[in-house]
Amino acid sequence: MDRIIINGPCRLEGEVDISGAKNAIVAILPAAMLVDGVCRIENVPQISDVENICNILIAMGAKVNRAEGKTLEVDCSAVRCTEVPYEYARKFRASYYFLGALLGRFGNAKVALPGGCHLGARPIDQHIKAFEQLGAQVDILHGNVHCTAEKLEGDDIYLDMVSVGATINAMLAAVKADGLTVIENVAKEPHIVDVANFLNSMGANIRGAGTDVIKVQGVDRLLGGSYAVIPDQIEAGTFMAAAAATGGRVLVKNVIPKHMECISAKLEEMGVLIEEFDDSILVDATAPLKKANIKTMPYPGFPTDMQPQMATVMLRAEGTSKINEGVWDSRFKYTEELIRMGAEIAVAGKVATIEGGRQLLGAPVRACDLRAGAAMVIAGLMAQGTTTIEDIDHIRRGYERIVEKFASLGADIRLVLD
Numbered sequence: 063m064d065r066i067i068i069n070g071p072c073r074l075e076g077e078v079d080i081s082g083a084k085n086a087i088v089a090i091l092p093a094a095m096l097v098d099g100v101c102r103i104e105n106v107p108q109i110s111d112v113e114n115i116c117n118i119l120i121a122m123g124a125k126v127n128r129a130e131g132k133t134l135e136v137d138c139s140a141v142r143c144t145e146v147p148y149e150y151a152r153k154f155r156a157s158y159y160f161l162g163a164l165l166g167r168f169g170n171a172k173v174a175l176p177g178g179c180h181l182g183a184r185p186i187d188q189h190i191k192a193f194e195q196l197g198a199q200v201d202i203l204h205g206n207v208h209c210t211a212e213k214l215e216g217d218d219i220y221l222d223m224v225s226v227g228a229t230i231n232a233m234l235a236a237v238k239a240d241g242l243t244v245i246e247n248v249a250k251e252p253h254i255v256d257v258a259n260f261l262n263s264m265g266a267n268i269r270g271a272g273t274d275v276i277k278v279q280g281v282d283r284l285l286g287g288s289y290a291v292i293p294d295q296i297e298a299g300t301f302m303a304a305a306a307a308t309g310g311r312v313l314v315k316n317v318i319p320k321h322m323e324c325i326s327a328k329l330e331e332m333g334v335l336i337e338e339f340d341d342s343i344l345v346d347a348t349a350p351l352k353k354a355n356i357k358t359m360p361y362p363g364f365p366t367d368m369q370p371q372m373a374t375v376m377l378r379a380e381g382t383s384k385i386n387e388g389v390w391d392s393r394f395k396y397t398e399e400l401i402r403m404g405a406e407i408a409v410a411g412k413v414a415t416i417e418g419g420r421q422l423l424g425a426p427v428r429a430c431d432l433r434a435g436a437a438m439v440i441a442g443l444m445a446q447g448t449t450t451i452e453d454i455d456h457i458r459r460g461y462e463r464i465v466e467k468f469a470s471l472g473a474d475i476r477l478v479l480d
């Protein structure tokens with residue numbers, strides 16, 4: 063079984079470059095289905111979710127060309143297929159974006175119910191509500207979601223809860239619908255804005271992304287163009303947390319500091335020195351850390367996708383910290399792995415209580431999901447002795463060259479392929 067082996071402890075020092083945003087590109091690639099022409103997409107991260115989506119696009123008849131560096135050229139003009147089968151969809155959550163994109167382009171989509179990280183119940187009722195509001199009929203049969211519409215017509219959509227996926231899917235379905243769609247109570251994450259900017263650069267008319275209301279004026283056609291994906295807020299946050307947890311000093315480069323404020327503010331509260339530059343952030347965590355409390359929330363609140371990594375920072379802080387998970391029902395499975403390494407963490411429902419100041423000891427652990435896997439890497443860097451992380455496919459879904467990046471910061475870390 064492939065694994066990551068870390069010999070700790072280590073103090074991270076140096077500079078690291080952040081890749082393009084996973085949660086933006088996993089929506090932008092399906093969104094390319096709506097475009098008649100070549101989409102040249104720059105700053106694409108080399109992660110397995112991107113490989114999976116490219117395989118889906120190719121299987122459906124798209125041309126996908128990896129141009130120089132991190133640039134992908136995608137041309138979906140020749141696609142006629144409207145189906146994403148189970149063997150592709152089960153591998154990752156974002157396969158549900160093909161529903162909105164195919165419905166928007168063909169008025170027809172059949173996509174297997176998605177897989178992805180196990181974080182508790184992950185319903186898609188708000189995606190379905192949005193499609194129905196635009197005039198689609200939606201049925202779930204034999205594990206597939208079927209959407210059909212003679213014609214999509216713009217309408218008002220009010221989401222019952224703030225959902226990243228439903229917001230993007232509603233935009234995708236509305237881009238070529240007749241007339242104006244107004245989507246209210248939407249998510250405001252940086253990747254929502256990035257998907258809207260991508261679509262607009264291809265000829266869509268979307269306003270308000272990044273606020274609570276998005277207005278989509280339907281257009282007849284989207285033509286090709288060039289677009290560069292934003293830096294990954296969560297990858298950047300992961301390296302900031304890793305610097306803090308190891309008492310290190312790291313310059314995190316190629317970031318948008320504004321997107322990082324929810325994370326920077328919490329680290330500063332804990333005693334980490336943060337210095338912002340135009341497109342980089344210096345994290346200096348050489349001083350002792352103070353305890354803190356976190357409640358995860360939709361953007362601009364503290365991101366749930368940084369919750370496991372921040373738990374490791376709390377393990378270094380003096381005193382008792384608390385995390386209240388406000389987005390997912392079940393996102394504390396990873397704490398069992400940290401406890402195997404000597405952490406003192408008590409979980410009661412959606413609250414984890416973390417005692418700081420215990421020295422972790424290296425142990426064999428699992429990456430329970432993508433962000434939990436990142437937390438295991440950080441814990442391995444903090445721990446005395448050898449940590450072996452298994453089930454690392456989760457990590458590969460969303461972190462580009464994570465082993466090389468940590469090694470370049472001085473970590474004794476290696477990837478073992480079996």
Ligand code: EPU
Nearest residue numbers: 085156183184185186187188189225226227367389390432
């Ligand atoms: N929800 C519903 N009904 C819906 C949709 C969502 O009840 O139709 C609930 C969910 O159960 C959850 C909450 O609303 O309690 C928020 O879910 P959201 O739809 O925002 O999550 P998502 O779109 O499935 C994306 C990211 C996740 C990230 C969440 C929250 C992608 C591909 N995934 O998931 O990222 O945790 O937003 O920010 O963008 C990760 O990157 O590790 C990851 C899990």
